[in-house]
Amino acid sequence: MRIAAIQIRATADWQENLETITHALRQAADRGAQLAVFPEAAFQAFDTGRLDLQAQDLDGPFASRIAELAQQLGLTVVVGMFRPADQVRRGEKTLNRVLNSALITGGGLHQAYDKIHTYDAFDYRESDTVRPGEHHVVVEVAGVKVGVAVCFDIRFPELFRELACRGAEVIVVPASWANGPGKLGDWRLLARARALDTGCYIVGVDQALPVGVEEGEPTGPIGIGHSLCVGPDAEVIAEAGSGPELMLIDVAPERVARQRDRLPVLPRT
Numbered sequence: 001m002r003i004a005a006i007q008i009r010a011t012a013d014w015q016e017n018l019e020t021i022t023h024a025l026r027q028a029a030d031r032g033a034q035l036a037v038f039p040e041a042a043f044q045a046f047d048t049g050r051l052d053l054q055a056q057d058l059d060g061p062f063a064s065r066i067a068e069l070a071q072q073l074g075l076t077v078v079v080g081m082f083r084p085a086d087q088v089r090r091g092e093k094t095l096n097r098v099l100n101s102a103l104i105t106g107g108g109l110h111q112a113y114d115k116i117h118t119y120d121a122f123d124y125r126e127s128d129t130v131r132p133g134e135h136h137v138v139v140e141v142a143g144v145k146v147g148v149a150v151c152f153d154i155r156f157p158e159l160f161r162e163l164a165c166r167g168a169e170v171i172v173v174p175a176s177w178a179n180g181p182g183k184l185g186d187w188r189l190l191a192r193a194r195a196l197d198t199g200c201y202i203v204g205v206d207q208a209l210p211v212g213v214e215e216g217e218p219t220g221p222i223g224i225g226h227s228l229c230v231g232p233d234a235e236v237i238a239e240a241g242s243g244p245e246l247m248l249i250d251v252a253p254e255r256v257a258r259q260r261d262r263l264p265v266l267p268r269t
Contacts, residue, residue: 001142003170004028004036005247007227007240009208012048014062021079022069027246029073034142036077039207039223040100040115040151040174043081046221051129052096055082058112063103070106076141078148079103080174083112085131097131102148102174104139113137115150116159122178124220126152138166144253147200151175151221154190154204157197164198164266169256173204179219184226192234199260201251202230209242232259 006024010017021038028036043062044054056062062081070077082098089095101112114133119126136159137148147163147170154160154173163171171194177187187204195202207223209215215224225242229249240247260266 001035001144001170001251002033003203003229003249003251004031004033005203005205005227005229005240005249006036006038007206007208007225007245007247008038008042009210009223009244010039010042010045012044014043014054017042017044018062018065021066024246025069025073025075025077029075031248033248034075035146036075037172037203037205038077038079038174039205040080040102040176041082041207042079042174045207046176051082051098052084055084055098057083058103058110063105066103067105067110076104076106076109078172078174080150080176090128095128097129099133100126100130100150102150104137104148107141109139111137113148113150115153117153117156119152119178119221121152122180124178126221136162136166138163138168144251145169147171149173151177154194157194160194160198160200161266164200168198168200169253170201170203170251171198173202175204176207176221176223178221179209179213179215179217179224181216181218184215184224187224187226188228188236191228191230192236195230195232195234197265199232199256199263199266201232201256203249204228208244215242232256
């Protein structure tokens with residue numbers, strides 16, 4: 001299966017981001033991609049305003065247009081978006097929360113994975129504005145089982161092992177990874193560790209580093225670039241730079257089977 005890892009720099013405007021996604025999807029299809037993966041928050045970048053004011057559900061114009069494009073172009077798309085969720089009290093305030101979702105559409109699919117582990121770390125509280133998800137998602141794309149996780153999820157090996165136990169051979173990780181000292185090293189290390197934990201390909205697709213921000217400068221979850229594909233044996237197969245980029249990766253399920261035979265870290269079925 002050929003995967004297009006599409007590293008973009010999202011803005012506050014979902015319609016502008018949809019135009020960027022549309023252009024990139026056409027490029028990916030022209031280059032033979034069967035699965036196209038975009039970053040977390042591709043619908044609206046973090047730290048660009050209230051997420052609840054633009055959030056849409058799976059039948060809204062954003063998801064519906066991407067579903068149409070996936071159908072027209074003959075591929076499956078995974079892309080980060082926000083969906084309406086609930087209200088919570090925080091002290092004297094009532095906050096409208098969203099679901100931090102990875103839309104999965106095309107090839108007969110139209111569903112979402114909702115990020116389970118919210119980014120409540122490094123003095124940031126995503127759970128104030130995002131309701132955690134509850135369900136694991138594994139889908140089939142071009143005969144390959146694909147699990148879905150989002151960004152901070154990558155720090156939780158039990159989620160990845162569960163996806164692998166459910167049959168995942170590839171796990172895609174849309175992300176908007178926070179910048180800061182050591183964070184790029186964490187991103188690379190965690191992707192390789194999750195590959196060794198599962199014997200899966202790990203495909204992490206991050207937001208591009210914002211213009212005017214230096215690598216290593218402490219920020220919120222705005223992206224650092226360096227989308228990457230790690231093989232089942234933890235070999236880094238491909239890694240992007242810090243700016244917008246379309247990276248193509250060919251994955252082979254037989255390589256997953258070989259690695260799991262050599263290093264049987266999952267429960268025997």
